Every structure is written in structure tokens, then in C-alpha cells.
Amino acid sequence: MSAAQEELQKTPLHALHQELGARMVPFAGYSMPVQYPAGLMAEHHHTRAAAGLFDVSHMGQLRLVGPDAAAAFETLMPVDVIGLAPGKQRYGLLLTDEGTIIDDLMFVNRGDDLFVIVNGACKAGDLRHIQERIGGRCQVVPLPDRGLLALQGPQAVDALKRVVPGVEQLVFMTGAAFTWQGNDLFITRSGYTGEDGFEISVPGAQAEAFARALLAQPEVKPIGLGARNSLRLEAGLCLYGNDIDTTTTPVEAGLTWAIQKVRRTGGARAGGFPGAQRLLAQLDGSEPLARKRVGLVALERVPVREHAELQDVGGGRAGEVTSGLLGPTIDKPVAMGYVPPSLAVPGTRVQAVVRGKPVPMEVSAMPFVPNRYFRGPAA
Known part of the structure; x- marks a missing residue:
């Protein structure tokens, strides 16, 4: 084992991943499972069809405490x-003083x-x-001992409600x-797959036992x-x-869409x-954008990966792919990237350079x- 591998941190589920035959890779300073014996494609399709269990214990969890916490944050x-009302969750963006993104995050108003x-x-x-920035206005409490x-x-809700009755009452972003x-668990109905699902904060010492309880459900695979x-x-x-x-x-x-109206225009809380x-x-158009993030679908069955150059149809440099792969569900190569606003309209043709070919x-x-987020029973 190399020194670099020895320095990697381990999540509370590390031994379980090894037992399940996971291929472990370095990720965000942790040893993490990139896939299990079934393979990426099978895991992807199983999550879309049934329920998949992901270890995301490498993520940071923290509490902001005090009467001024919301105003400070x-x-x-x-x-x-x-x-944000108690029990509700929202997507947030930490910004630099230049207005660029330090990180994106999720937060919940838990009342206290x-x-x-x-x-x-x-x-x-x-x-x-x-x-x-705000430690003088509220307590900032990291939670390193939670998975x-x-x-x-x-089918995530069917599996989870057998283990934790009552979770079916949650709706998306609560x-x-x-x-x-x-x-003690804290559960939100949210996730990073586009499917219905849940994220569960659990004491680290109990994370493996809880994961085993979920994996014992017939719908669930790692x-x-x-x-x-x-x-x-x-x-x-x-x-x-x-x-x-x-x-x-x-x-x-x-x-x-993540910047609510109250922070954009008029009123005491706009800007700041x-x-x-x-x-x-940029929002009102007085500073024109040089580029915009777009979705891209390849018209040939050639996966286009991050850092591939994007060109206009004349071969002029237009931008770069930031994420890309063969989408298992859509069964086409899909990507995201940045292009000038003039090329950002859906239906616009561009070309990516892959191994020197357009x-x-x-x-x-x-x-x-x-x-397919669950927003509540249909009216």
C-alpha cells in the first residue's frame, strides 16, 4: 500500500464496502467505493428502477446555532x-467577494x-x-462523528419506511x-440522482448497522x-x-432559480x-455574460468527457465540456459545458474535439x- 493510500480517511462503512467487494478509489481525501461487482451500468439502472444505497459520509455536516444564525448565514x-420555515430544506451557494462559487450546499431549518x-x-x-465570516454571530458546530x-x-420510500416508520410523510426538500x-437520525427527502429519495444523517458508530438494515430490504442494493x-x-x-x-x-x-426574489430586487434583504x-x-443584464452552462447531447455515439474543447460549427473555439459520459438511461452521450450566450439556445449545433476529431x-x-421528486400526493 502506498503512503498516499494510507493517508486516505475512511468512512464508517469502509469495512462493509470491502466485504461487499467494492472497488475503492481516492475521492475528496477518502477511500470511497467507485463500484461494486455488478458494475456501474447495473447500479445506475437499479437506482432508476428500485432503490440504491450510497455512502456519502465524506460530506461535511455542521450546525449553526443561535438566534442570529439565519440572518448571519x-x-x-x-x-x-x-x-425558510422550520422543517424545510433549501439549496445554497457560498460565494467569494467576486460573486463566484466557493461551494454549493444544502441546509435545513430544524427550529433550534x-x-x-x-x-x-x-x-x-x-x-x-x-x-x-459569521462565527461571532452564531455557534458553528462541525459534526465529524456522524455518517x-x-x-x-x-422504491426508496418503501424500503426506508419499514426500517424507519413515518418517513413516508416527508415530501421533497423537507x-x-x-x-x-x-x-437519533435526521432524514431529508432529497438527493443527487433526480429520483425520489432520502439522505440520512446517522451517528457514525451506528452507520454500518443501519446500512445493513437497509441492504436487507429486497429493493436495496449498494x-x-x-x-x-x-x-x-x-x-x-x-x-x-x-x-x-x-x-x-x-x-x-x-x-x-436558487436566488429567491427577496434577495434580488427591492426591500431591505436584496443584495447584501x-x-x-x-x-x-448579471441578473438584470447590465453586465453581459461571457458564457453560460448548457446541456449537450452528442449526435454520434462517442462519449465526450470533461475538458474536451467545444467549437462552433466553423471550428472556432467556443468553450469546454465540464462533465460528460454515455448516459445509461437516455442511452446517448450527454455532457454539460460552457459556451457563449449566442450558442446557448437549445437546438444549437456545436462540436466537441475528441482525440483530435470533431x-x-x-x-x-x-x-x-x-x-421524479416526490412533492406530495397528486391533487
């Missing part, structure tokens, strides 16, 4: 934190605190940033506290990072470090976040596969 992001989940590769930096599991797919064998990536790309969801980073603004990235002047100018692509609306 709102100063770091262009989203509505103060107006804000529960925040950040990306694994960014968690140390995020924690420092949050502590430095995080994601159960995703159309969360609540539950118990399992005397252990799923690795490979299928997690193909599922999220088909769902049109950004991967931090690929599709968004400190060179991209939320407006360029097409994430303006890092880079606000620039982002509000591959014709078409700009596409996203998601590539329809999302």
Missing part, C-alpha cells in the same frame, strides 16, 4: 435563509438550529470560511428527526461513486469542481451578499432524464 449566500451539508472536498475550507447515507430511487434502535456521477449528470445537477467553482458565478452556471453588485448586474453535438435542455 444569509450574509454569505444569495438565497433566502431567514424566510440550521443543519448544513457541504461537499466533502470543500468541507475544511467551508468551515473556516463560515467560522471567519451520511443516501437512499435513492422510486426534513425531520427520527430514531432507530435508540439512535451503489458506488460511478453511478452517482452518471445519475446526477442525467439529472442535470452540477458537480462542484467540474461544473461550478471559484471561476463561475451562479448566473453563468444557470443557478439563478458577497459579490452582490456583480451578480445583480464530434457533432446539440445544445439541449436539462434534465436529460425527467426528475
Whole structure:
């Protein structure tokens, strides 16, 4: 074993992954399962059809505590934190002073605190940033001793409610506290696959036993990072470090849906976040965008990977692919990338350069596969 491998951190499920025959790879400083013996394609299709269990314990979990926590957190992001009702979850974006993206995250108003989940590769930096900026206004409490599991797919609710009765009452982007064998869980109905599903925060010492209880359900199989990536790309969801980073603004990235009206125009809470002047100018068009994130579908059966150059049909450089693979559900090569606004209209033809040859692509609306989030019983 190399020194680098020895230095990798392990999640509470490391021994279980090995027992299940996972192929482990370095990811965000952790040894993580990229796939199990069934393989990426089978895992992807199983999640779309039934329920897949993902270990996402490398993610950062923290609490923001105190009467001023929501107002303080709102100063770091262009989203509505103060107006988030108890039990509700929201997507957020930590920004630099230039209005570019430090990280994307999820947070829940739990009534007595804000529960925040950040990306694994960014968690140390995020924690420092949050502590430095708002640590004087609220307590910033990291939760390194908790594991995080994601159960995703159309049959996830059937499997989970046998183990944790009551979870079926949750709807998309809500969360609540539950118990399992005397252990405190916090469960949200959310995920990173475009499917219905749940993310479950569990004490690290009980994470393996809880994972085994889920894997004992007939619908559930373990799923690795490979299928997690193909599922999220088909769902049109950004991967931090690929599709968004400190060179991209939320407006360029097409994430303006995550900036609520109360932070955009009029009123005491409009602006007031890092880079606000620039982002509000991009939103109202007074600062024209140089590029926009788009979905792309290849017109030939040639997978187009990240960093492939994008060109206009005349062969002029137009941008770059940020994520790409053969979409198992759509059964076509799909990608995301950045192009000038003039080329960002769905149906526009561009070409990617793969091994020195042009591959014709078409700009596409996203998601590539329809999302199936559970928003409540049909009216």
C-alpha cells in the first residue's frame, strides 16, 4: 500500500464496502467505493428502477446555532435563509467577494438550529470560511462523528419506511428527526440522482448497522461513486469542481432559480451578499455574460468527457465540456459545458474535439432524464 493510500480517511462503512467487494478509489481525501461487482451500468439502472444505497459520509455536516444564525448565514449566500420555515430544506451557494462559487450546499431549518451539508472536498475550507465570516454571530458546530447515507430511487420510500416508520410523510426538500434502535437520525427527502429519495444523517458508530438494515430490504442494493456521477449528470445537477467553482458565478452556471426574489430586487434583504453588485448586474443584464452552462447531447455515439474543447460549427473555439459520459438511461452521450450566450439556445449545433476529431453535438435542455421528486400526493 502506498503512503498516499494510507493517508486516505475512511468512512464508517469502509469495512462493509470491502466485504461487499467494492472497488475503492481516492475521492475528496477518502477511500470511497467507485463500484461494486455488478458494475456501474447495473447500479445506475437499479437506482432508476428500485432503490440504491450510497455512502456519502465524506460530506461535511455542521450546525449553526443561535438566534442570529439565519440572518448571519444569509450574509454569505444569495438565497433566502431567514424566510425558510422550520422543517424545510433549501439549496445554497457560498460565494467569494467576486460573486463566484466557493461551494454549493444544502441546509435545513430544524427550529433550534440550521443543519448544513457541504461537499466533502470543500468541507475544511467551508468551515473556516463560515467560522471567519459569521462565527461571532452564531455557534458553528462541525459534526465529524456522524455518517451520511443516501437512499435513492422510486422504491426508496418503501424500503426506508419499514426500517424507519413515518418517513413516508416527508415530501421533497423537507426534513425531520427520527430514531432507530435508540439512535437519533435526521432524514431529508432529497438527493443527487433526480429520483425520489432520502439522505440520512446517522451517528457514525451506528452507520454500518443501519446500512445493513437497509441492504436487507429486497429493493436495496449498494451503489458506488460511478453511478452517482452518471445519475446526477442525467439529472442535470452540477458537480462542484467540474461544473461550478471559484471561476463561475451562479448566473453563468444557470443557478439563478436558487436566488429567491427577496434577495434580488427591492426591500431591505436584496443584495447584501458577497459579490452582490456583480451578480445583480448579471441578473438584470447590465453586465453581459461571457458564457453560460448548457446541456449537450452528442449526435454520434462517442462519449465526450470533461475538458474536451467545444467549437462552433466553423471550428472556432467556443468553450469546454465540464462533465460528460454515455448516459445509461437516455442511452446517448450527454455532457454539460460552457459556451457563449449566442450558442446557448437549445437546438444549437456545436462540436466537441475528441482525440483530435470533431464530434457533432446539440445544445439541449436539462434534465436529460425527467426528475421524479416526490412533492406530495397528486391533487
